[in-house]
Amino acid sequence: MTDIHAATRTRSPNFRRPRVVSVLSQKGGTGKTTLSCALAALASRAGTATAVLDLDPQASAAKWHDLRRANGEDDPPVFATPSSRMQALVDALGRDGAELIVTDTAPHSGADAVTVARLSDHILIPLQPSFPDLSAITRTIDIADLAKVPATIVLNLALVNHPSADDARTVIKSTAAVAAPVVLHRRVAHVNSFNVGRCAAEYQPGGKAAHELRTLFEWLQGAGIVPTPGKGRAA
Numbered sequence: 001m002t003d004i005h006a007a008t009r010t011r012s013p014n015f016r017r018p019r020v021v022s023v024l025s026q027k028g029g030t031g032k033t034t035l036s037c038a039l040a041a042l043a044s045r046a047g048t049a050t051a052v053l054d055l056d057p058q059a060s061a062a063k064w065h066d067l068r069r070a071n072g073e074d075d076p077p078v079f080a081t082p083s084s085r086m087q088a089l090v091d092a093l094g095r096d097g098a099e100l101i102v103t104d105t106a107p108h109s110g111a112d113a114v115t116v117a118r119l120s121d122h123i124l125i126p127l128q129p130s131f132p133d134l135s136a137i138t139r140t141i142d143i144a145d146l147a148k149v150p151a152t153i154v155l156n157l158a159l160v161n162h163p164s165a166d167d168a169r170t171v172i173k174s175t176a177a178v179a180a181p182v183v184l185h186r187r188v189a190h191v192n193s194f195n196v197g198r199c200a201a202e203y204q205p206g207g208k209a210a211h212e213l214r215t216l217f218e219w220l221q222g223a224g225i226v227p228t229p230g231k232g233r234a235a
């Protein structure tokens with residue numbers, strides 16, 4: 001699964017392009033890296049051959065994987081790469097058996113973001129339900145539209161017992177975008193788990209953060225956005 005030298009092999013007749021889900025937002029700090037790593041970890045645990053492409057020069061997802069390895073877990077592999085190499089890596093990982101590739105991206109990436117979007121099957125847009133973030137969301141939705149790739153907003157970092165997520169849904173309804181029904185609230189387990197190379201569902205399986213994350217993941221599987229093992233390639 002981690003043999004990227006498979007790039008030199010010829011494409012077998014059984015080659016199936018992996019599903020590419022890119023986590024994109026023109027704003028920093030919306031939870032792109034946390035969400036990318038968490039979804040990839042859950043997919044990998046569910047039995048889907050998964051890899052992460054880290055397109056952010058800050059390489060936070062790659063660092064998360066370093067911590068993960070240090071704690072005894074190798075999957076999912078994370079490859080830090082410039083976006084100009086994304087297509088080649090998707091092909092190489094596909095030849096090597098990858099079924100799902102989750103792409104973590106840099107904020108403010110403009111034209112680069114359009115390139116990444118065009119190479120994706122689906123875009124996830126983490127959105128903090130606050131006024132400045134909502135004002136900036138159309139820029140990311142426009143990128144998905146331009147690339148003609150379906151996009152789903154994931155409300156993240158919502159305050160507990162606060163109406164901001166519901167208010168954000170009202171604003172989202174006035175756009176062409178769709179939001180996942182599950183909200184990820186601001187919970188410390190997301191921070192603590194990332195710091196040891198895990199996701200909240202692995203770190204504190206009985207916690208609220210874990211429950212929300214698993215519910216989101218299952219919804220993404222049900223919607224065909226991420227593959228369900230045994231069901232073939234997602235829609």
Ligand SMILES: Nc1ncnc2c1ncn2[C@@H]1O[C@H](COP(=O)(O)OP(=O)(O)O)[C@@H](O)[C@H]1O
Pocket residue numbers: 027028029030031032033034035060156157158184185186187188190191194
């Ligand atoms: N649901 C959440 N609850 C609490 N903290 C979160 C949550 N999602 C992300 N964070 C924290 O917010 C900060 C930014 O998240 P990060 O994933 O690095 O965003 P981005 O990649 O979009 O810049 C990090 O410190 C991360 O631990």
Ligand SMILES: [Mg+2]
Pocket residue numbers: 032033034056060105
């Ligand atoms: Mg990031």
